Amino acid sequence: MCTFFAFLSVIFFPWQFSILFATVFSFTEPLVLLAVGIFADTLYYTTSLHTVPFFTLYGAVGTIVAFVVRSRVRASIMGR
Amino acid sequence: MKRTFLSKRNAFLSSASISWGVFACVGVFFVLLVRLFAPNIFWYAFAPVFRVADSLVIKSHILYSSFGDTAALALKNEQLLNENAALVSENNALLVKVVSLSSLFGSLATERMNASGILTGVVARPPESPYDTLVLAGGMKDGIISGMEVFGAGGVPIGVISSVRTNFSQVTLFSAPNMVTHCWVGKANLPLSIHGSGAGVMSASIARSANISVGDTVFAPGPGALPIGSVTRIDSDPSAPEIVLRIVPTINLFSITWVVVRDTGTAFSNMFSSATSTRP
Numbered sequence: 001m002c003t004f005f006a007f008l009s010v011i012f013f014p015w016q017f018s019i020l021f022a023t024v025f026s027f028t029e030p031l032v033l034l035a036v037g038i039f040a041d042t043l044y045y046t047t048s049l050h051t052v053p054f055f056t057l058y059g060a061v062g063t064i065v066a067f068v069v070r071s072r073v074r075a076s077i078m079g080r
Numbered sequence: 081m082k083r084t085f086l087s088k089r090n091a092f093l094s095s096a097s098i099s100w101g102v103f104a105c106v107g108v109f110f111v112l113l114v115r116l117f118a119p120n121i122f123w124y125a126f127a128p129v130f131r132v133a134d135s136l137v138i139k140s141h142i143l144y145s146s147f148g149d150t151a152a153l154a155l156k157n158e159q160l161l162n163e164n165a166a167l168v169s170e171n172n173a174l175l176v177k178v179v180s181l182s183s184l185f186g187s188l189a190t191e192r193m194n195a196s197g198i199l200t201g202v203v204a205r206p207p208e209s210p211y212d213t214l215v216l217a218g219g220m221k222d223g224i225i226s227g228m229e230v231f232g233a234g235g236v237p238i239g240v241i242s243s244v245r246t247n248f249s250q251v252t253l254f255s256a257p258n259m260v261t262h263c264w265v266g267k268a269n270l271p272l273s274i275h276g277s278g279a280g281v282m283s284a285s286i287a288r289s290a291n292i293s294v295g296d297t298v299f300a301p302g303p304g305a306l307p308i309g310s311v312t313r314i315d316s317d318p319s320a321p322e323i324v325l326r327i328v329p330t331i332n333l334f335s336i337t338w339v340v341v342r343d344t345g346t347a348f349s350n351m352f353s354s355a356t357s358t359r360p
Contacts, residue, residue, distance in 0.1 A: 031101025038108045
């Protein structure tokens with residue numbers, strides 16, 4: 001449900017809101033950032049404006065960061 | 081020794097992250113493939129969504145921009161309040177006008193009768209205008225000429241046009257001094273001559289034997305018999321063979337707002353009487 005809402009925000013809300021929603025939802029589902037980034041570039045990417053699909057790139061970076069954070073958090077919980 | 085088997089955990093592909101995120105990525109990747117290899121199908125499918133999004137953006141932008149500048153918003157609010165007050169005032173004036181015109185035209189038959197008349201507003205009435213006169217907002221430009229008869233609400237005749245300008249005209253009421261009107265009174269329709277007494281009152285003398293009583297309606301000639309007023313008082317001198325009737329107009333001349341001016345053939349009848357061979 002949260003993933004679906006993040007996708008909807010790409011269409012109906014400004015991109016700042018989409019980043020906010022995807023970041024918040026990435027705490028429960030890290031791949032949402034990557035999926036939302038790919039989806040945003042699928043809809044709005046044009047080669048005349050940017051040579052690099054930035055949304056996908058940022059989504060991938062955010063997903064990696066989210067996974068790292070999750071693994072660290074779990075490790076710290078298990079260490080207690 | 082019993083060995084405990086622990087599965088190797090992958091931080092990037094844990095069982096929890098496979099669920100929705102992987103499905104979402106696969107779905108999005110599929111959409112990306114559609115856009116890359118079948119762009120027509122992709123834009124055909126997403127065009128309605130973009131239209132909805134655009135309309136939503138426009139509406140939200142209008143909503144947010146309306147709250148953007150509080151000073152402009154306050155100014156606009158004040159402007160709307162002033163406009164609302166002006167509209168309320170105009171509405172009240174129109175309501176009064178509707179009531180006045182409804183009472184003026186009355187039934188459909190009266191409306192048809194007044195269709196040939198000239199509807200005009202009253203600019204001044206006593207005490208603003210000289211007593212027993214009205215100033216109308218219609219003049220020669222509207223087709224009003226001297227001698228035309230003026231009718232109030234319900235088709236009640238109230239006076240005659242005595243002076244005309246381009247845009248205004250003056251009405252001398254039947255109650256003005258030296259105004260003589262030929263009428264009928266009572267159930268037997270007895271003819272009598274009414275003289276203006278001033279201040280909106282008329283008087284007439286009639287034989288005591290006519291049996292006129294207070295409340296009898298006085299009719300004036302027009303298209304038919306038109307009620308001009310009613311007897312409110314009877315002055316009787318026992319030594320005189322006549323009684324004096326005090327007549328008050330049917331409508332209040334001090335608050336009249338709209339009138340109908342109509343040619344009742346006065347000029348024609350004057351021409352006819354002056355052309356007769358029997359006149360000395």
